[in-house]
Amino acid sequence: MLENIYNRLEEIFPEIVELRRDFHMYPELSHEEEKTPEKIAEYLKGLGIDVQTGVGGRGVIGILKGGKPGRTIALRADFDGLPIEEENDIDYKSRVPGVMHACGHDVHTASLLSVAKVLSEVREEVPGTVVFVHQFAEEATPGGAQSMIEDGCLDGVDVIYGAHVMSTEVFGTCTVREGYFSSAQDDFYIKIYGKGGHGSEPHNTVDPLVTGSQLVVNLQQIVSRRVNPQSAAAVTVGSFHSGKATNVIPDTAVIKGTVRTYDQEAMEIIEQSMRQIVKSTCEAAGAEVDFDYVKDCPSIWNDPEETEKVRKNAVTVFGKDAVHTEEPMHGSEDFAFYQQVVPGVYFTVGGGNPEIDAVYPHHHPKFKVDERAMLHIGKMFAQLVFSDN
Incomplete structure (x- = not known):
């Protein structure tokens, strides 16, 4: 059966490429x-x-009830684009100014639709039920996963699988990892209220810019001095705005940033430390402060038992030497929310190919992948549906 499905995926590949390119030409933001x-x-x-x-x-769910007994398996793809102006010179370049599929979500969507098409043709042979989860707003905060879960997309589901094409991994390879597979993401927003004045009279002011600068330095000591060295973590200030003129000490300073962790203990230590440091640093300077710490997305944690199933199936699809176990991704992915409800596995499929200039990283205006990766994603999903039950 699987050999026939593989052949059918190959047969419809031109149709799926056309479908993917249509999605690519008309991307939509989260x-x-x-x-x-x-x-x-x-x-x-x-x-x-x-x-x-x-x-x-804005999510879409497809439900295919097979003709044979088995578990209910969910397969997930995302379909939002990014606010990036595409720079690729291709026939199917984005037609939407300032918006681009620069992370492969068009590939994910078309791949999942290819699986739906092939499985629908042999539904009497399909074990259990397959739920095709097409998610909106993966790139946003909050993403679409949480609201789709609240709306029942995982009702009755036993396990969920997700795949991500990677331009940074060689075409024809697959990465499967047990346990933590991505970092959690939290974001923070700090607004410091000082007392402005003339640049020649700093003694009559409470300088929020200087206070903010000291705060940025103090925050960097959290990971190096408070988090266990064996726990990977990052506290990054990505935005610092204060003042407009050379001779004016401003009233306020705004700092924004992100926190990346894997385990819960490190996450809690960082949040508590940040609250303490922000408060004490600003108090010492005589400034007021608003601090908002937003928990965005937990870590992807791949269920060990299900991961072993995925790895065995990946060897079947890619070959033993092409299946890797890499370090966890540093980016975040709201697939993690599904895994808090049911066991799940998230894996990556190589799409990098220098011969077609598919060498740029994700979220780059020249991002590109080898479209044949859609066949690999399709085969993996089909393999999991039939071998999992």
């Missing part, structure tokens, strides 16, 4: 997706699959 979910729903309905739209807001 929480603004309208045409994309409509296209997805229309395609799934054409396959005779039960479809739910508006899930959690």
Whole structure:
């Protein structure tokens, strides 16, 4: 059966490429997706699959009930674009100014639709039930995963699998890792209220810029001195704005940044330390402060038992030497929210290929991947559906 499915995926590959390129030409930003979910729903309905739209807001779910007993397996793809002006010189370049699929979500969506098409053709042989989860707003905070879960996208689901194409990994390879596979992401927003004045009279002011500068330095001591060296973590200030003129001490300073951790203990230590340091640094300078710490996304944690299943199936699809176990990703992914409800595994598929200039990192205006990676994603998903039950 799987050999026939593989062959069918190869047969429809030109159709899936065309579908992916259509998504690529008309990307939509997070929480603004309208045409994309409509296209997805229309395609799934054409396959005779039960479809739910508006899930959690803009999500789409397809449900395929197989003809044989088995578990209920969810397969997830995301479909939002990024606020980036594409610089690739290709026929299917983004037609939307300032918006681009620069992270492969168009690839994920088309890959999952290819699996839906092939499985719908052999539904009597499909074990259990397959839930095709098409998620909106993966790139946003908050992302679409939480609201889709709250709206019931995982009701009755036993396990969920997700795949991400990677331009930084060689085409024809797959990375599968047990346990932590991505960092958690928290964000922080600090506004310091000082007392402005003339630049020649700093003694009559409470300088929020100097206070903020000291605070930035103090925050860097958290990871180096308070977090266990065996726990990877990062506290990054990405934005610092204060003042406009050379001879004016401003009233306020605004600092924004992100925190990346893997384990819960490190996350709690960093948050508590930040609250203490922000408060004490500003108090010592005589400044007031507003501090907002936002928990954005937890770490992806791949279930050990399910990971072993994915690894065995990856060896079947890619070959033993092409299946790797790399260090966890430093980026965050809201697939992690699904894993807090049901066991799940997130894995990556290589899409990098220097021969077609697919060498740029994700979120780059020249991001590109080898489209044949869609076949690998499709085969992996199909393999998991049939071998998992």
